[in-house]
Amino acid sequence: MGGAVTAAPPMALLAELTYRCPLRCGYCANPTDWRGYGRELDGDAWRRVVREAGALGVLHLHLSGGEPLLRDDLEDIAREGRDAGLYVNVITSGFGATRARVEALAAAGVDHVQVSLQDADGERGDRVAGVRAHDHKLVVARMVRDAGMELSINVVLHRGNLARTGEIIALAASLGAQRLELANTQYHGSALANRADLLPARAQLDAAFAVARAAQRDLAGRMDVIYVVPDWFADAPRPCMDGWGRRFMTVIPDGTALPCPGAHGLPGFAFDNVRDRSLDDIWYRGADFERYRGTAWMAEPCASCERREVDYGGCRCQAFALTGDAAATDPACAKSPHHKLIRDEREGPRGEPAVLYRIDTTRARR
Amino acid sequence: MVPSLARRARVRWDAARDCHVLLYPEGVLVLTPEAAEVIERIDGARSVEAIVDALAGEHPEAPRDVIDGDVRELLERLAARGFVRWEAP
Ligand code: SF4
């Protein structure tokens, strides 16, 4: 791999501070062998990474997980980001947050907090999370607003909650959220394994989309409603991460630096670790960041497709998970020779979804 | 009317890209040098007229009414996206 492509600096760093999480959502995209990852980076290392990100040209810092509140140095890492000029976002389940903690985040310079909800119906939401969390999440969301930070509500949509898209929108608006992110499940990690109980029927999706569209109009200027179209139903791939190594960088809990949060599952990669190399060095000279950068690596049908700089051939992780070849065209694309895999799954029978939890295959890996 | 920058928006110099940027949740607005000149003068105390006066003083080559129109248009666009708030003095 040579430096044939001149990369622009990254816009955003996703810092997954821990894979630990008190919730057990069945659609979790984290690796299913999350317990088997190495030692978490300590606070000093994270603060160094954040400083390097600022110097590299990163503008947005996303502090996520797992559940980032489980790290008691979250505030220190956030403050370092703010001092480096970054816009600091915290992505949390809200579980275990106290008013003092929320105020400490605000004092540390956190700009924006994204609180996840599982459902508008608290009982069903708690069943998905595997713990009693819903009512407290609503309290935490209001604390975020009281502390003067921006509030987003994030909801992963699937067969079990799509019918309540309207109620979810109303709930987010009543909490004073400025943004609502309705993201249809992406089938990675536990979600891929649990897909039989997460996949919606097309009629359900169409109805939810219509509700979201109407809300986008009605709430314009009050709350931004973002609706992430499900690639499995669109016959077109998502422009995964806006292109490999193009705008985003992820560092996972053990310090491995990735072009996308799912890429650790790809075979034949030896991703660099921030313990050994600087962020700058990894971004511009890491062989694995170069591998699928731009379009030169593509085979047909992507290589000659006019959409190759629109979607960059889709998701590498999904291509690998479904075809065994990380360089293949994403099967979500109708032009992929493997598209039938997705067509068959999405048109399969739909029963009442079971409640499934985040999967732990750690032991199997050892 | 007095414009002020909403808390959700943060404006800074981006040395890596050689421009001013406005940062907001999940987004970045790349500012032209002209837009940055206007935004830098928003302090929650200066009125639109005062901002236009300051810019007109520094750009004697540009007619004041053109500057006035540009500044108001920019502020309205930023207000529509929730980046600028209007307050009565
Ligand atoms: S063929 Fe490749 S580039 Fe073209 S739309 Fe499909 S995934 Fe995108």
Ligand code: SF4
């Ligand atoms: S490569 Fe795949 S898993 Fe990774 S971010 Fe992209 S879409 Fe997701």
